[in-house]
Amino acid sequence: MPDINELQKFATQVRRDILRQVHKVNSGHPGGSLGCTEFFTALYKVVMDYKTDFDMDGIGEDLFFLSNGHISPVYYSVLARSGFFPVEELNTFRLINSRLQGHPTTHEGLPGIRIASGSLGQGMSVAFGAAQAKKLNNDDHLVFSLHGDGELQEGQNWEAIMYAAAKNIDNIIATVDHNGQQIDGSTETVLPMGDLKAKFLAFGWDVMEIKDGNDLQQVIDGLNEAKSRTGKGKPVCILMKTVMGHGVDFMMHTHAWHGKAPNDEQLEKALAQNPETLGDY
Amino acid sequence: MKEYKSTGNKDTRSGFGAGLTELGRKNPNVVALCADLVGSLKMQDFIDENPERFFQVGIAEANMMGMAAGLTIGGKIPFAGTFANFATGRVYDQIRQSIAYSGKNVKICASHSGVTLGEDGATHQILEDLGLMKMLPGMTVINTCDYNQTKAATLAIAEHEGPVYLRFGRPKVANFTPEDQKFEIGKAVQLYEGSDVTILATGHLVWEAIQAAVELNEKGISAEVIDIHTIKPLDEEAIINSVKKTGCVVTAEEHNFLGGLGESVARTLAENHPAPQEFVATQDTFGESGTPEQLMEKYGLNAAAIIKAAEKVLKRK
Numbered sequence: 273m274p275d276i277n278e279l280q281k282f283a284t285q286v287r288r289d290i291l292r293q294v295h296k297v298n299s300g301h302p303g304g305s306l307g308c309t310e311f312f313t314a315l316y317k318v319v320m321d322y323k324t325d326f327d328m329d330g331i332g333e334d335l336f337f338l339s340n341g342h343i344s345p346v347y348y349s350v351l352a353r354s355g356f357f358p359v360e361e362l363n364t365f366r367l368i369n370s371r372l373q374g375h376p377t378t379h380e381g382l383p384g385i386r387i388a389s390g391s392l393g394q395g396m397s398v399a400f401g402a403a404q405a406k407k408l409n410n411d412d413h414l415v416f417s418l419h420g421d422g423e424l425q426e427g428q429n430w431e432a433i434m435y436a437a438a439k440n441i442d443n444i445i446a447t448v449d450h451n452g453q454q455i456d457g458s459t460e461t462v463l464p465m466g467d468l469k470a471k472f473l474a475f476g477w478d479v480m481e482i483k484d485g486n487d488l489q490q491v492i493d494g495l496n497e498a499k500s501r502t503g504k505g506k507p508v509c510i511l512m513k514t515v516m517g518h519g520v521d522f523m524m525h526t527h528a529w530h531g532k533a534p535n536d537e538q539l540e541k542a543l544a545q546n547p548e549t550l551g552d553y
Numbered sequence: 554m555k556e557y558k559s560t561g562n563k564d565t566r567s568g569f570g571a572g573l574t575e576l577g578r579k580n581p582n583v584v585a586l587c588a589d590l591v592g593s594l595k596m597q598d599f600i601d602e603n604p605e606r607f608f609q610v611g612i613a614e615a616n617m618m619g620m621a622a623g624l625t626i627g628g629k630i631p632f633a634g635t636f637a638n639f640a641t642g643r644v645y646d647q648i649r650q651s652i653a654y655s656g657k658n659v660k661i662c663a664s665h666s667g668v669t670l671g672e673d674g675a676t677h678q679i680l681e682d683l684g685l686m687k688m689l690p691g692m693t694v695i696n697t698c699d700y701n702q703t704k705a706a707t708l709a710i711a712e713h714e715g716p717v718y719l720r721f722g723r724p725k726v727a728n729f730t731p732e733d734q735k736f737e738i739g740k741a742v743q744l745y746e747g748s749d750v751t752i753l754a755t756g757h758l759v760w761e762a763i764q765a766a767v768e769l770n771e772k773g774i775s776a777e778v779i780d781i782h783t784i785k786p787l788d789e790e791a792i793i794n795s796v797k798k799t800g801c802v803v804t805a806e807e808h809n810f811l812g813g814l815g816e817s818v819a820r821t822l823a824e825n826h827p828a829p830q831e832f833v834a835t836q837d838t839f840g841e842s843g844t845p846e847q848l849m850e851k852y853g854l855n856a857a858a859i860i861k862a863a864e865k866v867l868k869r870k
Contacts, residue, residue, distance in 0.1 A: 328626060329626060329627050329628045330626060330627070331627060331628070335626065337623075377654060377655070378654075378655045378656055379654055379655070379656065386626050387622060387623070387626070387651060387655050387657075388650050388651065388654045388655045389650070390650065391646050391649075391650045393615075394615075394619050394646075394647055394650060394651050395619075396619070397615065397616045397617075397618070397619020397620050397622075397623065397647075397651070398619045398620070398622050398623040398626075398651055399623060400616075400619075400620050400623060401619065401620035401621060401622060401623020401624040401625075401626070401631075402623040402624070402626040402627060403623070404608065404620065404623070404624060405623065405624045405625075405626060405627025405628070405629050406627060408584070408605065408606065408627070408629065409627055409628070411627070427615070428615040428616060428619065428647070431610075431611075431613035431615055431616035432613075432616045432619070432620075434611075434613070435610060435611065435613065435616055435620075439608075
């Protein structure tokens with residue numbers, strides 16, 4: 273495992289990438305992206321066993337599915353900085369003729385991405401299909417997925433959650449980004465979802481919690497713990513508390529930056545709070 | 554005039570079941586999913602022979618479509634079966650994003666399409682599914698006419714890389730196409746050569762078109778009959794060549810006249826060889842309860858309706 277300080281630098285660079293991508297085109301979703309930076313860093317730099325020589329079927333490697341596709345800036349940054357495509361391509365985010373569409377897609381052939389997402393609530397079903405294919409292929413690698421908490425308001429998730437436990441899909445780790453925010457406000461004001469832990473438990477899942485999803489060591493430890501719980505007959509869920517907009521003080525603890533880009537001045541302020549660079553693109 | 558004989562009435566959905574069973578034996582990558590309608594989709598033989606390759610998802614079609622998309626990631630060829638209504642309209646967005654836009658090799662297999670589903674009534678009788686599916690970029694859309702053709706199509710789509718919508722029905726209809734036919738996606742089948750009017754039919758209305766052509770012949774009208782089993786990609790060459798010869802066309806389908814075969818044909822002709830056209834189809838209406846025969850009569854989806862349309866279009870030449 274890389275040194276934790278090196279990983280922190282990587283995460284800081286990812287934050288810079290997120291802010292710069294969104295700023296350049298004056299559109300995109302910085303809030304959730306910043307909040308999930310530690311998760312993506314842990315997943316791609318420490319936890320997942322994957323090949324950068326990208327192959328759609330992904331046999332013999334761990335797979336990841338992003339269900340809440342609007343946080344594409346963090347996904348693109350981490351994929352690029354993990355060797356899937358040139359980092360300079362982040363310059364094309366949301367521009368015409370780009371492989372970096374507003375929401376991730378297979379349509380433009382971007383290595384690292386195996387399903388389109390953006391219309392919410394579909395990723396868990398896809399992840400379960402891929403997990404079932406792994407079992408049929410006698411492939412003992414794992415499937416990871418990430419979901420927004422607000423996204424769980426989509427009913428398809430609960431069809432899938434019911435299915436996974438009933439059919440003992442135990443080669444999956446589904447993480448919920450539990451930041452308590454959605455476009456129109458907090459999840460508590462828009463549509464409270466009650467006790468998510470109790471709900472997953474009631475559906476027969478093995479449920480874990482990461483109390484601070486913006487603490488890199490906690491995320492790494494949590495994902496590793498989740499890995500050790502796979503293969504035991506139950507799907508594994510991680511409820512991961514994060515702060516939307518984490519790492520930029522004026523973007524934190526509000527839904528205001530869910531889908532809004534910083535202006536020039538705000539960008540400089542935000543970058544100054546994340547000064548460590550590995551080399552901007 | 555060539556005589557087409559039925560070897561007996563059989564349901565097209567059983568053709569799907571037989572094809573799927575054969576696929577299970579010869580292609581280890583074929584997997585099947587169903588949303589609590591195994592009996593209706595005739596999937597039991599496949600399940601008995603390949604229990605590990607079958608996924609019963611329960612009454613949860615959205616999850617089924619997503620899982621089917623996921624199963625392709627790993628090289629599987631999923632056949633997802635349910636009623637046409639729940640296989641399209643109910644899960645349009647799932648099909649759009651996770652299957653069509655993502656370019657996934659999923660075969661959506663839809664039974665009980667159209668009003669001939671019968672007594673269950675309009676909640677279950679979708680007449681818009683061909684339109685919904687053909688509007689999705691990259692989606693192949695097939696509507697088969699009898700048991701043998703449905704079986705052949707089921708086998709053929711497993712060899713085709715990309716998303717496919719395969720539509721079939723509930724009632725028993727004449728089984729008249731060859732048992733050993735080779736099904737070519739996108740290739741129309743000419744059943745009668747004629748010079749006065751072209752009849753383009755899809756699904757079980759192909760049999761009705763044959764009956765209509767025989768009766769029209771007795772009235773001295775020479776009808777060319779073409780089985781358009783693939784709505785998309787449409788065999789435009791066969792259609793244009795035929796209409797260039799006859800000068801007018803009747804399209805026949807168990808679908809709303811908006812969005813179905815008729816509209817695809819009209820666009821093709823408008824761009825290439827404009828000609829008078831009559832639409833044998835439902836007229837922007839929901840269905841209702843009744844026997845398949847009663848409903849075909851009431852909604853004008855039989856040989857008599859095709860004859861009437863042919864006589865009308867001939868006057869517009």
